[in-house]
Amino acid sequence: MGNYWSSDFYIYSRNASDEKWSLDIELKEGNPMSRFKHEVYAHALQKRHKEAKALYLYCGYSRVAKAIIEGDEVKYLVITFCSDEASKEWDQCQEQMDKVYVDVVWLERPFLNSWVYHVEENKLVRKYQNFKMDMKK
Numbered sequence: 102m103g104n105y106w107s108s109d110f111y112i113y114s115r116n117a118s119d120e121k122w123s124l125d126i127e128l129k130e131g132n133p134m135s136r137f138k139h140e141v142y143a144h145a146l147q148k149r150h151k152e153a154k155a156l157y158l159y160c161g162y163s164r165v166a167k168a169i170i171e172g173d174e175v176k177y178l179v180i181t182f183c184s185d186e187a188s189k190e191w192d193q194c195q196e197q198m199d200k201v202y203v204d205v206v207w208l209e210r211p212f213l214n215s216w217v218y219h220v221e222e223n224k225l226v227r228k229y230q231n232f233k234m235d236m237k238k
Contacts, residue, residue: 113125115155145216180228188226
């Protein structure tokens with residue numbers, strides 16, 4: 102994945118109730134952005150990371166991306182990237198699951214059935230709105 106100074110990638114979550122950080126996944130193989138994309142979709146669809154406020158992709162000690170669901174009445178998934186390269190990689194990659202190191206559309210279809218993309222002026226941000234309003238508080 103890109104030109105990063107480290108090959109150690111991690112996915113962290115932050116708990117919504119107590120703000121505690123948790124190391125969820127240590128990525129040793131596959132494409133870290135593809136795996137992060139899968140985890141973000143799973144979080145947005147409430148299939149995984151149900152107690153999480155946000156998910157983070159780190160390369161060593163540097164944040165590559167942050168995904169957070171914001172809003173009360175209308176939910177927005179906001180993904181912020183550290184660089185133009187990282188945001189472009191998000192746009193171009195598919196998903197990868199644990200021990201399946203092939204880019205495939207796993208959760209993208211159900212995700213796009215509930216979330217619609219919003220065009221942002223900031224090229225480091227990707228924003229989606231939950232138009233089915235099916236997320237519980």
